[in-house]
Amino acid sequence: MVSPVNNQQSLLNIMAQMQQVAAGERVMPADNQIGLAADFKQVVRAVNTEQNIAADLMAAVDAGRSDDVVGAMVASQKADLSFSMLMQIRNKILSGIDDVMRMSL
Structure with a gap:
């Protein structure tokens, strides 16, 4: 309390x-408090982790070590969606910076 x-x-x-x-x-x-750069690094690391997990699952299916094709495809789609979201956020931030740079004083 x-x-x-x-x-x-x-x-x-x-x-x-x-x-x-x-x-x-x-x-x-x-x-x-954490700055924007630290937050962005954390998100990039999370997306990278998802990409690595998806790649490992796909490699296991390709090599015949796993029969979980559906799990590998779901992980791949999840990683793709996370990467797309990251790119959209990056584009929005850069667009905002460009708008601030174009402002007249």
Whole structure:
């Protein structure tokens, strides 16, 4: 349970950070916050893992070590869908960056 004292202290910390931003000082992120680059790396690693699993399952079916053709195809489709989603997210981010770069000041 969150006590009012802890909640009030966290609000005061947030207000102090907002004051630093308003004053133009550099604010260091909290330990539990992750940047966009770290999030994107994590997603890329997850997609890579799915691609590797699908490749291993397909290789096992091709070599005759496994009879699970349906499981291999599902894993392959899942990996393909994850990769497509990653490319769409990348395209949206790059489009947003291009829009920001074209803004006039």
